[in-house]
Amino acid sequence: MRKTAWDPKTVAERGLGLGAVVVALLGPVIFSAYFTSTVLTQTFIFGIAAASLIFLSAYGGMISLAQTALMGIAGYVIGNLVTKGGAGGETKGLVLGWDPTLALVLALVITTAVGLILGAVASRSFGIYFLMLTLTFGVIANYFFGQVTKLGGFSPIAGINQYTPPFVGDILGHPDKLYYIALGTSLVVYVVMRYLVRTPFGLSLQGLRDEPVRLGSLGYNVPLHRTLAFGFAAFVAALAGVLLVWWDGQIAPQNLGLGATIDLLIIAVIGGLGRLEGAWLGAFAFIVINNYVRDIQFPFASEKGVLPWVGGSFNTVIGVVFLVIVLVSPDGLMGIWNRMWDAVRRRGGPSQGVETREPAAEAGT
Amino acid sequence: MRLGRWKLLLPLALLVAFCTVATSGALATPAQSGEVRVAIMTDCKGGFGFAYELDIGGAQAAFSQWGGGKVTNKNKPSAGMTGIKAGGKRVNIVGYGCGDDTAPTALKETRRLMEQLNADVMVGPLSGDEAVAIANYAKTKPTKTFIIGTAGSQDPTMQIAPKNMFRYHGDGAQWNAGIGELAYKRLGWRNAAIIMDDYSFGWTSAAGMIADFCAVGGKITKRVFPPLNNADYAAFVRQLPAPDDVDGYFWAVGGNTPGSLTAFEQAYGKADPKQFIGNLFFAFLGNDKVVAPKFVGSYIGGFGTGPGLKTPQAKQYERAVTTRYPKLPVADGFVYNYYNAAWALVLGLNKSGGQVGAALQRAMPRTLKSGYEVSDGGNVRLDVRRQAIQDQYQLQLAKNADGTIGPQVVAYVPNVDQSFGGLFKPSSPPPGRSQPACKKQKTPWQGKLKAVKNGVITKTTIK
Numbered sequence: 071m072r073k074t075a076w077d078p079k080t081v082a083e084r085g086l087g088l089g090a091v092v093v094a095l096l097g098p099v100i101f102s103a104y105f106t107s108t109v110l111t112q113t114f115i116f117g118i119a120a121a122s123l124i125f126l127s128a129y130g131g132m133i134s135l136a137q138t139a140l141m142g143i144a145g146y147v148i149g150n151l152v153t154k155g156g157a158g159g160e161t162k163g164l165v166l167g168w169d170p171t172l173a174l175v176l177a178l179v180i181t182t183a184v185g186l187i188l189g190a191v192a193s194r195s196f197g198i199y200f201l202m203l204t205l206t207f208g209v210i211a212n213y214f215f216g217q218v219t220k221l222g223g224f225s226p227i228a229g230i231n232q233y234t235p236p237f238v239g240d241i242l243g244h245p246d247k248l249y250y251i252a253l254g255t256s257l258v259v260y261v262v263m264r265y266l267v268r269t270p271f272g273l274s275l276q277g278l279r280d281e282p283v284r285l286g287s288l289g290y291n292v293p294l295h296r297t298l299a300f301g302f303a304a305f306v307a308a309l310a311g312v313l314l315v316w317w318d319g320q321i322a323p324q325n326l327g328l329g330a331t332i333d334l335l336i337i338a339v340i341g342g343l344g345r346l347e348g349a350w351l352g353a354f355a356f357i358v359i360n361n362y363v364r365d366i367q368f369p370f371a372s373e374k375g376v377l378p379w380v381g382g383s384f385n386t387v388i389g390v391v392f393l394v395i396v397l398v399s400p401d402g403l404m405g406i407w408n409r410m411w412d413a414v415r416r417r418g419g420p421s422q423g424v425e426t427r428e429p430a431a432e433a434g435t
Numbered sequence: 436m437r438l439g440r441w442k443l444l445l446p447l448a449l450l451v452a453f454c455t456v457a458t459s460g461a462l463a464t465p466a467q468s469g470e471v472r473v474a475i476m477t478d479c480k481g482g483f484g485f486a487y488e489l490d491i492g493g494a495q496a497a498f499s500q501w502g503g504g505k506v507t508n509k510n511k512p513s514a515g516m517t518g519i520k521a522g523g524k525r526v527n528i529v530g531y532g533c534g535d536d537t538a539p540t541a542l543k544e545t546r547r548l549m550e551q552l553n554a555d556v557m558v559g560p561l562s563g564d565e566a567v568a569i570a571n572y573a574k575t576k577p578t579k580t581f582i583i584g585t586a587g588s589q590d591p592t593m594q595i596a597p598k599n600m601f602r603y604h605g606d607g608a609q610w611n612a613g614i615g616e617l618a619y620k621r622l623g624w625r626n627a628a629i630i631m632d633d634y635s636f637g638w639t640s641a642a643g644m645i646a647d648f649c650a651v652g653g654k655i656t657k658r659v660f661p662p663l664n665n666a667d668y669a670a671f672v673r674q675l676p677a678p679d680d681v682d683g684y685f686w687a688v689g690g691n692t693p694g695s696l697t698a699f700e701q702a703y704g705k706a707d708p709k710q711f712i713g714n715l716f717f718a719f720l721g722n723d724k725v726v727a728p729k730f731v732g733s734y735i736g737g738f739g740t741g742p743g744l745k746t747p748q749a750k751q752y753e754r755a756v757t758t759r760y761p762k763l764p765v766a767d768g769f770v771y772n773y774y775n776a777a778w779a780l781v782l783g784l785n786k787s788g789g790q791v792g793a794a795l796q797r798a799m800p801r802t803l804k805s806g807y808e809v810s811d812g813g814n815v816r817l818d819v820r821r822q823a824i825q826d827q828y829q830l831q832l833a834k835n836a837d838g839t840i841g842p843q844v845v846a847y848v849p850n851v852d853q854s855f856g857g858l859f860k861p862s863s864p865p866p867g868r869s870q871p872a873c874k875k876q877k878t879p880w881q882g883k884l885k886a887v888k889n890g891v892i893t894k895t896t897i898k
Contacts, residue, residue, distance in 0.1 A: 157862045
């Protein structure tokens with residue numbers, strides 16, 4: 071059953087989405103500099119990375135733990151190519167001092183190529199085996215960059231954000247510039263993903279997700295479809311990786327370590343693995359908790375009003391939030407949103423022309 | 436239905452709480468009064484997590500002594516400090532950074548301290564890679580001032596060298612100055628093999644050993660690089676020449692010092708302490724209990740401190756710390772270096788009249804009467820890149836009077852600068868697998884090492 075154009079939930083979603091975009095566009099005017107340059111910019115960057123994971127999961131049935139590694143590869147390519155050695159320069163990696171535009175192109179191309187190769191290897195695996203294969207890739211990438219000292223080694227390649235292409239300009243002097251670039255990239259990624267899943271490729275990908283054997287017997291090349299989807303997600307992860315090194319200025323093995331991989335998975339799960347919007351929502355929740363949890367004030371407790379067991383215990387708090395979300399809403403924050411509408415509908419009865427529950431396959435379409 | 440309602444209400448409550456936090460964080464602006472906002476960046480997790488209280492305690496002891504700060508809890512420095520004044524202004528410690536010995540976390544914490552909590556000055560960080568990350572960050576924040584805590588990498592004040600960064604202690608190579616000469620002259624080594632952690636601190640620490648040993652005429656026959664925090668060192672120790680084929684081993688493995696030495700003994704039999712020279716990891720960071728007992732008699736590189744040194748200046752420093760925080764190990768570099776960094780800050784603020792930014796950077800002291808300094812009337816001097824030229828003390832593992840094993844100062848190495856007599860330059864690559872090359876040359880302190888006995892610097896030159 072198709073949704074009608076006047077589905078109140080869709081109207082509400084579009085309204086909220088538009089509102090969020092407007093607020094985001096006015097971000098630097100409304101919010102403090104730290105909030106825009108750190109919390110929101112990071113939200114966009116990790117939102118893009120999480121979107122690459124959610125895209126694979128929601129539409130391809132592939133939960134990839136390699137997205138962080140792919141981000142890291144893009145970061146390492148840029149870091150090695152653009153930084154310069156010598157007095158006052160950078161000290162780790164190849165310090166080739168190449169043109170930042172060329173480095174950007176190479177970062178996207180190389181990461182996408184690595185994604186396609188990995189996709190080809192992993193495309194015949196399903197479920198837990200796919201998860202393990204991609205996790206293995208992530209671990210290998212972490213060790214590779216940590217131990218090949220010529221490419222950086224354990225120490226960070228830092229100072230990367232001094233070197234950006236001319237069309238990007240000085241992002242250190244004007245952090246709002248990077249904010250808008252990250253916002254714009256987020257919007258483009260979202261729109262392209264929404265478009266892609268409606269193309270024949272996207273539709274067959276969703277078919278492969280649900281019935282790979284049946285689609286295979288109908289003549290579809292299942293591994294090729296999965297490989298291409300993985301390559302596309304690698305490209306999106308590469309975009310996030312590029313933005314990350316422009317924002318953070320550095321790349322280190324820990325950026326693609328197991329901790330970072332799990333963080334991205336948590337972002338996707340908190341947001342909701344079933345819908346693309348969840349990527350940015352999950353990233354926002356994760357980063358806000360990460361930044362502000364130690365500053366939470368409990369006026370009734372301790373001499374300074376800070377509960378010592380809360381202050382600094384980011385991992386505990388995010389763990390509790392994660393548990394609560396997984397228990398009460400396996401679809402993440404987007405699932406809570408869906409549940410709210412279900413409750414409203416139950417109270418008022420289903421409206422005419424509105425389906426009562428979206429199948430996961432069509433989620434977000 | 437009760438369960439369904441709960442399933443809706445709980446997430447909603449969570450959302451409301453979350454939005455409250457987000458909004459308050461987004462719109463909150465830190466109070467801006469006539470105060471100086473200071474952050475102390477250290478590690479509370481990872482390999483150096485134990486140093487959290489040591490670093491904070493060291494810094495706050497100086498704030499208390501020179502800025503009149505009031506200790507909140509003698510046994511827990513991180514409980515805070517109030518009432519600090521410098522340059523006529525109130526000094527507010529706005530936060531403690533919680534690093535984990537990795538660059539990404541260090542940078543995240545630095546942003547939190549400098550941008551969210553709006554600190555004007557940072558005292559820290561603790562470790563080498565963190566300092567590399569923060570030195571690059573410092574370049575982008577010229578109005579903020581950074582005074583390194585205890586980080587031992589060379590790059591922050593040699594190659595990167597942002598103008599707003601200061602270091603009042605030696606780097607990891609400086610800490611080992613003189614140890615090569617000791618090996619050559621006291622142990623008669625002419626050739627040696629070296630094993631080092633494959634990252635910036637391991638390389639820098641090893642660079643000091645190599646540069647010093649080669650400077651007096653020694654030869655390095657083999658360099659081995661196990662990855663940091665390696666678990667199995669068998670393959671790496673097998674790359675070293677056998678004990679009969681080499682005079683000795685320089686051991687710059689800190690990720691897993693006991694594990695690497697056990698692997699050596701499994702490969703070549705019981706280790707002879709006189710054939711081993713370790714870096715600070717042989718005696719500090721808990722290894723006084725694990726490694727030191729098996730290597731009594733081994734020389735080890737220093738930590739920029741003189742444990743047990745009996746000079747009035749050293750006693751004064753030690754008293755200043757122990758009266759405020761009785762449990763702190765005063766001769767530990769984590770305490771000493773943070774103490775000196777905070778002291779320098781108070782002096783700088785006094786001179787700048789409480790002004791921060793460029794005024795403070797101009798006013799930061801170029802000399803500091805640090806506790807264990809003896810040369811130049813007991814003054815550590817800063818070079819043109821704001822890096823300390825500092826006396827170093829080389830150590831030997833020995834039995835203390837109470838039966839415990841610990842490091843004792845055996846050599847005083849005067850005025851050690853970062854360049855090792857021009858071997859390291861801003862234009863040269865930082866220490867690495869092959870940097871520096873083994874080269875005979877003259878270092879400023881060569882032939883000037885004085886023997887130290889029972890904490891007293893003698894007039895006897897080590898020959």
